[in-house]
Amino acid sequence: MPPEDEAIRPAIRALVAEAVAALPDDRRARSWAGFDAAFSRRLGEAGFLGLTLPKRYGGHERGPFARFVVVEELLSAGAPVAAHWIADRQSAPLILNFGTEEQRQYYIPRICRGELFFCIGMSEPGSGSDLASVRTRAARTETGWRVNGQKIWTTNAMHSDYMIALLRTSGSSEDRHAGLSQLIIDLKAPGVTVRPIVDLAGDAHFAEVFFEDVDLPAEALIGHEGEGWKQVTAELAFERSGPERIYSSVVLLDAWIRHLRGAGRDDTATLDLVGDFTARLGVLRAMSIACTARLAAGESPVVEASLVKDLGTSFEQELPVAIGADLAAWPDEAVDAELYRTLLYVTHLAPSFSLRGGTREILRGIVARGMGLR
Amino acid sequence: MDAADLIEPFARMLDTIAAPAAVRAVEHGGSADAMWAEVAASGFLDALVGEDAGGAGLPLAVANALWQELGRRAVPLPVGETMIARALLAAAGRPIPDGPVALAVAGPDRRTVVPFGRVAHHVLVESEGRLHLVAVASGDPEATGVTGDLSAVMRWDALPDADASAAPETGLRAVAAVLRAALIAGAADRLVEMTAAYANERIQFGKPIGRQQALQQTMAVMAEDAVAARIASQLGCAGAFPPALAAAATAKSVASKAAARIAASAHAVHGAIGISEEYDLQLFTRRLHAWRLADGSESYWNRRLGRLRMGSEAGSVDFTRAELFSA
Numbered sequence: 001m002p003p004e005d006e007a008i009r010p011a012i013r014a015l016v017a018e019a020v021a022a023l024p025d026d027r028r029a030r031s032w033a034g035f036d037a038a039f040s041r042r043l044g045e046a047g048f049l050g051l052t053l054p055k056r057y058g059g060h061e062r063g064p065f066a067r068f069v070v071v072e073e074l075l076s077a078g079a080p081v082a083a084h085w086i087a088d089r090q091s092a093p094l095i096l097n098f099g100t101e102e103q104r105q106y107y108i109p110r111i112c113r114g115e116l117f118f119c120i121g122m123s124e125p126g127s128g129s130d131l132a133s134v135r136t137r138a139a140r141t142e143t144g145w146r147v148n149g150q151k152i153w154t155t156n157a158m159h160s161d162y163m164i165a166l167l168r169t170s171g172s173s174e175d176r177h178a179g180l181s182q183l184i185i186d187l188k189a190p191g192v193t194v195r196p197i198v199d200l201a202g203d204a205h206f207a208e209v210f211f212e213d214v215d216l217p218a219e220a221l222i223g224h225e226g227e228g229w230k231q232v233t234a235e236l237a238f239e240r241s242g243p244e245r246i247y248s249s250v251v252l253l254d255a256w257i258r259h260l261r262g263a264g265r266d267d268t269a270t271l272d273l274v275g276d277f278t279a280r281l282g283v284l285r286a287m288s289i290a291c292t293a294r295l296a297a298g299e300s301p302v303v304e305a306s307l308v309k310d311l312g313t314s315f316e317q318e319l320p321v322a323i324g325a326d327l328a329a330w331p332d333e334a335v336d337a338e339l340y341r342t343l344l345y346v347t348h349l350a351p352s353f354s355l356r357g358g359t360r361e362i363l364r365g366i367v368a369r370g371m372g373l374r
Numbered sequence: 375m376d377a378a379d380l381i382e383p384f385a386r387m388l389d390t391i392a393a394p395a396a397v398r399a400v401e402h403g404g405s406a407d408a409m410w411a412e413v414a415a416s417g418f419l420d421a422l423v424g425e426d427a428g429g430a431g432l433p434l435a436v437a438n439a440l441w442q443e444l445g446r447r448a449v450p451l452p453v454g455e456t457m458i459a460r461a462l463l464a465a466a467g468r469p470i471p472d473g474p475v476a477l478a479v480a481g482p483d484r485r486t487v488v489p490f491g492r493v494a495h496h497v498l499v500e501s502e503g504r505l506h507l508v509a510v511a512s513g514d515p516e517a518t519g520v521t522g523d524l525s526a527v528m529r530w531d532a533l534p535d536a537d538a539s540a541a542p543e544t545g546l547r548a549v550a551a552v553l554r555a556a557l558i559a560g561a562a563d564r565l566v567e568m569t570a571a572y573a574n575e576r577i578q579f580g581k582p583i584g585r586q587q588a589l590q591q592t593m594a595v596m597a598e599d600a601v602a603a604r605i606a607s608q609l610g611c612a613g614a615f616p617p618a619l620a621a622a623a624t625a626k627s628v629a630s631k632a633a634a635r636i637a638a639s640a641h642a643v644h645g646a647i648g649i650s651e652e653y654d655l656q657l658f659t660r661r662l663h664a665w666r667l668a669d670g671s672e673s674y675w676n677r678r679l680g681r682l683r684m685g686s687e688a689g690s691v692d693f694t695r696a697e698l699f700s701a
């Protein structure tokens with residue numbers, strides 16, 4: 001980790017500590033689902049958003065390692081990052097890579113200030129893993145585009161200003177990759193309806209989004225017509241390569257270790273488990289840093305990112321299972337209600353860790369192809 | 375009478391009173407009185423009460439089959455617990471209260487999670503080898519704060535010894551454990567059914583996802599785990615009531631370990647839709663996790679079974695034959 005990037009850790013840590021001070025562990029464990037626009041603006045003001053982006057668009061030209069440090073601090077403390085998360089991680093880099101100069105100037109500075117929130121419109125009811133089969137259509141009009149169709153599982157659609165959507169601009173869903181384009185949709189446009197979906201933990205962090213004759217200007221197109229598939233593949237590499245794929249359960253891990261120390265437990269079974277998780281976390285962090293180095297070198301480490309995400313999400317999912325087995329191995333210990341809530345929250349949400357951003361099966365397919373199989 | 379002749383009407387009754395919408399209504403805080411009235415009127419609550427005390431005197435193995443039906447429908451009431459409580463109270467010659475009864479093992483000044491504590495009227499509490507029947511309010515019940523959770527955090531600082539009776543020799547936790555194992559087995563069976571059906575319906579890449587070998591392997595393991603959980607729960611209930619320690623430990627160890635894996639596979643196959651509240655999958659997977667943690671996880675029962683095993687010089691086959699197959 002470059003020392004100049006490591007050097008920003010105390011500042012971000014202080015800001016995060018203040019933001020989470022009043023939050024119980026089961027709120028912190030929601031980190032990604034925690035929406036706090038004021039906190040995101042504070043991050044923007046303090047210069048912690050748009051770290052990898054050019055200064056001329058309000059970024060900081062610090063590179064992926066600086067972003068790694070900031071993201072690590074945010075997630076390991078369970079800060080509420082949902083508001084800016086997608087815009088900062090993938091929408092802004094996408095607009096930088098494929099957008100026109102006007103689009104860059106229009107969107108990126110406000111993303112860097114933590115004022116503009118984005119969501120990702122890829123999945124549809126009939127198109128999950130088979131993303132290329134999307135049916136939502138954008139048809140050419142005299143002034144731009146008219147969109148009809150539906151997206152689903154769109155994280156934060158109800159709080160977002162814009163959606164970057166993968167849409168069919170020509171052909172049918174049988175044409176697969178050809179005929180797909182990405183459009184920036186203003187979610188306040190007439191004809192857009194957002195219906196939040198409640199999850200099994202009672203939260204509504206994603207939504208269904210319906211488009212009924214939504215008229216968009218010609219400038220809504222991002223990148224090139226018909227190149228949506230290529231662009232989306234690059235976007236997913238950003239989505240999959242950050243440290244976020246190893247830290248989803250870390251608030252629970254820390255809460256459990258605090259409980260063990262409080263209960264004075266140091267039997268071999270407990271130490272074995274704590275040691276196992278600690279060793280694996282260390283290795284996953286090293287792997288994630290290696291991916292970051294590839295990003296810093298300007299590469300797109302698709303296979304490596306998939307490999308780390310698969311291993312990382314398996315780790316994140318094993319944690320609540322093992323911690324549950326341990327806590328319920330001592331039913332005569334007094335229950336700590338906050339830890340119990342945190343455990344059950346992470347337990348219930350854990351399946352989503354290996355769904356969002358591409359399922360385990362799909363990622364393993366990518367890794368296998370990277371090995372030269374098929 | 376054939377066991378199936380009993381189970382079928384029980385299952386039919388549950389189908390009418392505990393459809394997913396009714397389960398959700400109770401989880402959201404709605405009254406369960408009408409649902410309970412149906413269960414009480416069915417007469418099944420006295421399944422394990424001896425015939426001499428006016429009960430049906432059914433063997434534990436039949437109760438196991440009834441309990442699996444409860445798990446298969448995510449019934450939001452302590453029906454199995456109440457069967458157990460009524461049998462223990464009747465055997466001790468004590469009066470039996472109306473209404474749902476939860477089970478708890480408590481110690482002084484210790485907060486504990488009581489399954490169905492939010493919907494029970496009474497709790498049968500084991501403390502220092504004695505069974506106390508108390509009103510729910512005496513345990514100062516608080517919601518756990520986990521969405522949809524019907525359990526409550528409770529504590530008892532002092533329990534009146536006046537009309538307590540002796541706890542079963544192996545402890546109330548062992549009795550509760552075989553119930554949990556049966557509930558897990560029932561819910562697991564239902565999840566295997568739902569998951570296979572979904573995999574045959576859901577089309578991606580032009581064909582049902584169930585045709586993907588990777589998912590077939592996942593689902594095959596899931597089905598294996600579900601069968602193991604069922605057999606484990608049946609072993610736990612093969613003997614007399616209350617069950618022996620080795621039987622209870624075996625049942626809860628295997629069922630609990632399978633529970634977490636089965637829930638994970640069911641969700642993996644369903645994709646995002648399984649995470650949504652609206653879809654019924656979560657009614658069952660949340661229960662698998664809750665029941666796995668209740669009354670001792672696999673680690674707790676492994677430790678107890680391990681200790682029992684280490685205390686015997688017999689070979690492993692003879693040990694299991696003697697402890698699990700001699701009923």
Ligand SMILES: Cc1cc2nc3c(=O)[nH]c(=O)nc-3n(C[C@H](O)[C@H](O)[C@H](O)COP(=O)(O)OP(=O)(O)OC[C@H]3O[C@@H](n4cnc5c(N)ncnc54)[C@H](O)[C@@H]3O)c2cc1C
Pocket residue numbers: 119120121122123124127128129130152153154155156206352355356357358359360361362576578579583586588589642643644645646647649
């Ligand atoms: C918390 C959360 C947030 C999300 N946020 C967003 C968002 O912001 N924007 C967005 O567009 N989407 C979002 N998604 C959707 C996510 O991208 C999809 O869930 C994912 O792509 C899988 O699609 P699906 O859920 O339809 O499952 P399906 O594709 O139907 O998959 C079901 C099962 O079949 C398997 N399968 C499918 N095809 C194959 C194959 N060829 N080989 C082997 N196995 C296969 C899958 O691995 C899975 O196990 C989110 C999902 C979650 C859970």
